[in-house]
Amino acid sequence: MTDPVQPEPSSSSLPRKPLVLIFIGMAGSGKSTLVDAIRLSLKANGKRVYTINLDPAVTYLSYRPNIDIRDTVNYKTVMSQYTLGPNGAILTSLNFFATKFDQVLQILEKKTNMDYILIDTPGQIEMFTWSASGQILTDALASSFPTVINYIIDTPRSQNPATFMSNMLYACSVMYKSKLPLQLLFNKVDIIPSQFIHDWMNDSDKLQSVLDQDDSYMSTLTHSMSLVLEEFYSTLKHASVSALSREGFEQLETLFEEGRKEYDEVFFPLMEEMKQERQKKQDSQQSKEFEKVLADYQAEKEQREIEPEKEAAERPIRFVGVPVQLGKEEEDEDVF
């Protein structure tokens, strides 16, 4: 395969960092198969690729990830030790891993020669997208590296308009929650071409003609939703691929680099702005607290000048900053 993209220098003056690609999608949409296939394809194009598996419950992976959550947390042990069900154990394992993620970041920071870091996530999508630990991991990655979310859609299953709409609404919510560039990968196009999805996204009448065959409440709702999502579709970048046949892979590097550009130009400045805003708030809170301490000190000093004897009698004795309360009978004793 030829290299379709010559990496452009990042818009920032900083050295070019590896691009983090987080793969998210409904169970069985093909995340792990796609991560492996994309890893091999990028490597064949001469790119250096690092892989991380964040699914503690996956039993088989066709590739050996460079960092694997399963090497740190044993999901089955977590389940029996904390008497948890499968979902609780996945969540707890992710929580444990999040507490160690600074070490992962330290390793990644040293991988300056890498072009891409591919991240495989748990099959139970909400375990990652709606958990505090998922948010912590995503934020930690996005504040250190250009990061793009790849939302995988199972094309054959999306032939049902309600399934299609559920996926689109979920993708939209992931973008809002993560505040990161999001791209759609319509997977499994070796089974059925994704043309119908493009038609539905570009022309709501085409979706309507399918919905017209069904006069249920759901079809009316789906149509209303499709009108609402038109704006979301218009900015969305996507590609149709097959992890098995590697169809559509020739457009992936271009798509990923567009995601990097979007992160650099839109999301990174936004994140920096938010960081500065937070810092400003913190600084103003600190200076308010400092002024309060200063005012208290001033008031206390003035009080001391007015009533020096009374103040000395009432002032608690302090030992290394801790007020020592003396009992009545001990008042004359040296308690230190």
Ligand SMILES: Nc1nc2c(ncn2[C@@H]2O[C@H](COP(=O)(O)OP(=O)(O)OP(=O)(O)O)[C@@H](O)[C@H]2O)c(=O)[nH]1
């Ligand atoms: N025909 C076809 N099958 C695929 C493709 N990608 C994945 N599959 C199959 O889909 C099934 C699920 O793939 P996985 O890669 O395990 O999907 P996943 O999203 O990682 O699954 P979970 O982690 O369990 O959610 C497997 O049987 C794959 O072989 C594809 O492009 N075409």
